[in-house]
Amino acid sequence: MSESWDDLRIFLAVARGESLSAAGRVLRMDPATVGRRIARLEQGLGAALFVKSQQGYALSEPGERMLRHAEAAEQALSLAMEAVRGGAEGLSGQVRIGAPDGCANFLLPQVCAAIADENPDLEVQIVALPRVVNLSRREADMAIAVSAPTAGRLMVQKITDYRLHFAASEDYLARNAPIRAVNDLNGHRIAGYIPDMIFDKELDYLGELGLTRVPLASNSVSVQFNWVRQGAGLGIVHDFALPTAPGLRRVLTDVVSLKRSFYLVRHTDDRRHERMNRFAKALVDGMRVELARLEAFCQNV
Template identity: 40%
Template sequence: MHTLPEWTDLRFFLELARAGTLSGASRRLEVEHTTVARRIDRLESQLGTTLFDRSREGYELTEMGHALLPHAEAMEGASLAALEQLGGTELGAQGVVRLGVPDVFGIRVVAPLLVKLLDTHPDLSIEMLSLARFANLANREADLGVMLDPPATGRYVVTRLASFRFYLYGSPAYLDRHPPIRSQADLERHDFVDYVQDRLASRELSYLNELGFTPRRRFCSLGMGAQVEAAALGMGLMMAPPYAIPDDGRLVPVLPGFYAERSFWLAAPTDLYRLRRVKVVWDLLRELADNNPSLWWVKGDIGRAA
């Protein structure tokens, strides 16, 4: 290698590694796909190595590409931090933060909190991805995310956000026209609302398997929002955490002693976690989780929560 690569070429490398295709990287960078290809060719020539395996399906990192990736990410993080500091944002956060959250959690819990945050930081903007799946942090789909499965590899800051329980709920109308539920064994005669089983965003969402029998799923969807509405309309029983249940009487607890326990994790790439704008959103979610046990547990369980 006779010359050091330009930082802009490394940006092109990062976006292609994250997108996997020239067209995807070009959209992220707002340039023509031929520009992306030319920059990657130049970078590989300067480094004297092949960074990507090309195929009809797209671009996949080689062993040398994987070796370069953490260094390029560290340079990106340092660049972002420098720009943030030079912009005078040590005290106030500014810029755009993309937050990935589960659909109902984002809509019912996180969105209302953002009003005060944005008032406090007038130069901050939030892009909230309320998804029926979990945001992909590896390809920088989001700057930080709430998920059931924490990243197992890569450079991330990860913390357990909260332990919570899925409880059984049903609509009064459904319960009136179906057999009474006095024990877990009675549940076998009932209909259920659940996730589409071959499209689960995480194996942690297969909590109905803990019923001890194969449930009769009458309605399934990719997201919990649709499940809440279906259960409220009387299509079957559902399991959900307390924060997902509307406070309007359309769904009531069923067999309170039965539940499935899970954990939410909060994660961000290490280089992005250092940014002021990401950190203020991180701290907001941590404060939310620590000070609102009723989101995660029903009233009788809060005092026994670990």
């Protein structure tokens, strides 16, 4: 048997992507080549690692056992590389963060840019997804979440609270009836989430307020924000996003003020990774400082 780390790397990519094409994109290899390598690995082991179907590649029972050892080997290699590089000179290599798109668009870019400025050999990737990031499939090295997961082998750290309010453009407010109470919202066009695509109960802002009709709906916070910014309607907006749109004004601040939290979610096995620990600390510290700065800025909006 002559399996190498390269074989395990390909196996992990297929296991996480659940298809040859998804693995090929990650590995930058032709899917047919990936398939041949998996077939050769299975032949060498004398066991089928995947159950193949039209839906893709699912791990077989031997594949599940293989996965645990392959991930352990991956972690050992990463730790060895960290030890060789040394940890005092600065962060290097690639770190991928998954985050809901409000956080990914309005908070993470400047925080991660500051970390990258201090660590020129570091590559930071932000994956903005309107759903929960799957860390077990290694979609990211760590994730920002709006509720703390309770299942899986994960480390969860609360980062900070943040606030949201109704907001509308000055132009929209000048053209439409005054908004002095929640009941006044019935006569206005509201932007919000597509109700059946809300992936976390913490994001059901309008449902919490008893507003079931959403004339302008999207699964993207950025789309909702741009509708509001362009005067198409009003909607629930993150306070930390308001400084990017000077023409927006908060409304009903004495009546509707929502508080939510951000959590950092990581693989439990990563607790021994000095590089990931250092990056996580810089990320959490930076998010706390930047969010406080942005929310203080918009108090008079």
